[in-house]
Amino acid sequence: MTVPVQAEDARAAPVRHRRTSYALVLVALAALLLVAVTAAVAAGSVRVPAGEVWGILAYRLHPALADPTWSPVRETIVWDVRLPRVLLAAVVGAGLSVCGMALQALVRNPLADPMLLGVSSGATVGAVLVLVLGVSVFGAFTLPGAAFLGALAALVAVYLLARSGGRMTTVRLVLAGVAMAEVLSALASFLVVTSGDPHKTQSALRWMLGGLAGTSWTTLWIPATAVLLGLAVLLGLTRPLNLLLAGEEAAAALGLDVHRFRAGMFALVAMMVGTMVAVSGSIGFVGLIMPHVVRLLVGADHRRALPAAALLGASFLIAADLAARTLIAPEEIPVGILTALVGGPFFLWLMRRRAAR
Numbered sequence: 001m002t003v004p005v006q007a008e009d010a011r012a013a014p015v016r017h018r019r020t021s022y023a024l025v026l027v028a029l030a031a032l033l034l035v036a037v038t039a040a041v042a043a044g045s046v047r048v049p050a051g052e053v054w055g056i057l058a059y060r061l062h063p064a065l066a067d068p069t070w071s072p073v074r075e076t077i078v079w080d081v082r083l084p085r086v087l088l089a090a091v092v093g094a095g096l097s098v099c100g101m102a103l104q105a106l107v108r109n110p111l112a113d114p115m116l117l118g119v120s121s122g123a124t125v126g127a128v129l130v131l132v133l134g135v136s137v138f139g140a141f142t143l144p145g146a147a148f149l150g151a152l153a154a155l156v157a158v159y160l161l162a163r164s165g166g167r168m169t170t171v172r173l174v175l176a177g178v179a180m181a182e183v184l185s186a187l188a189s190f191l192v193v194t195s196g197d198p199h200k201t202q203s204a205l206r207w208m209l210g211g212l213a214g215t216s217w218t219t220l221w222i223p224a225t226a227v228l229l230g231l232a233v234l235l236g237l238t239r240p241l242n243l244l245l246a247g248e249e250a251a252a253a254l255g256l257d258v259h260r261f262r263a264g265m266f267a268l269v270a271m272m273v274g275t276m277v278a279v280s281g282s283i284g285f286v287g288l289i290m291p292h293v294v295r296l297l298v299g300a301d302h303r304r305a306l307p308a309a310a311l312l313g314a315s316f317l318i319a320a321d322l323a324a325r326t327l328i329a330p331e332e333i334p335v336g337i338l339t340a341l342v343g344g345p346f347f348l349w350l351m352r353r354r355a356a357r
Helices: 002-042 050-061 072-106 119-133 139-162 170-193 198-209 221-236 238-245 248-253 258-280 286-298 302-326 335-356
Strands: none
Touching: 002 050, 002 072, 002 286, 002 302, 050 072, 072 221, 072 238, 072 258, 072 286, 072 302, 119 139, 119 170, 119 198, 119 258, 139 170, 139 221, 139 258, 170 198, 221 238, 221 258, 221 302, 238 248, 238 302, 248 258, 286 302, 286 335, 302 335
């Protein structure tokens, strides 16, 4: 009777080890996120000590949690100026990361990314169109709605262009995405150039370059809601996403309606990207880099990878935005430029790596 028990213990040991390792990775990523949030809120033209940052946050949650020894000016800087921007960076970074991971599973291509597939450019065209024309039919939902429709149209167009004869190659997908992104970027630029209002032109340029300046609590709740709901839906659909990794034929043989599932996921990704672009502009390569880093840490299983991608993506974009507003202070670099400087070489390395294989 001892041998079967020992064999069962031997099989259970690697499972317990994997669970422990995954838990440690999540704890480390959560700690990294807290460090990034603290550093981003504390740094700036007026530096605030880390202990004072958390004291202000605790006091705002409930006055009994902290003794207000700081000045009202510092409290305003932390709570009303920096914290909304840092939280928006976390939301957008997490959202782009999980969207990139979902797209890479949907099209079975590790080079897929909301920007490379033209999704961000489509959302940008929708947002710029609303800004230039001054449309406000649906109030606060006009801009996110237009960005969503633009993102969805771009994603469907790229998918149809890249798929030929029931197959879709990496080269065809990348070429279709880059071509679509260039066309849409040219269209957005045309809308900006032909606009006669300099204020609208400046606002539109912000969306095209990507940036988080001017974030307030009122602009945070729509993308935060969209990303949280989208992440919850994706976590509930990890099994179909895992099935797609084995191929369309294998997924269909196991009972998955591939075309219907893919259409629904495209709509979900477009909704998430559209709401993020509406408040942050086009920020590229986050959805390309983070999924690959996460797979190295926790593997390809979406049940484990999606939460890790959200945490790592949030930390990455917070750090990028911190660098964007401090590297050449008091001037500010659009954060989309910094993510492109990091993501461009990574994309080229990934292309060479796949070619070598």
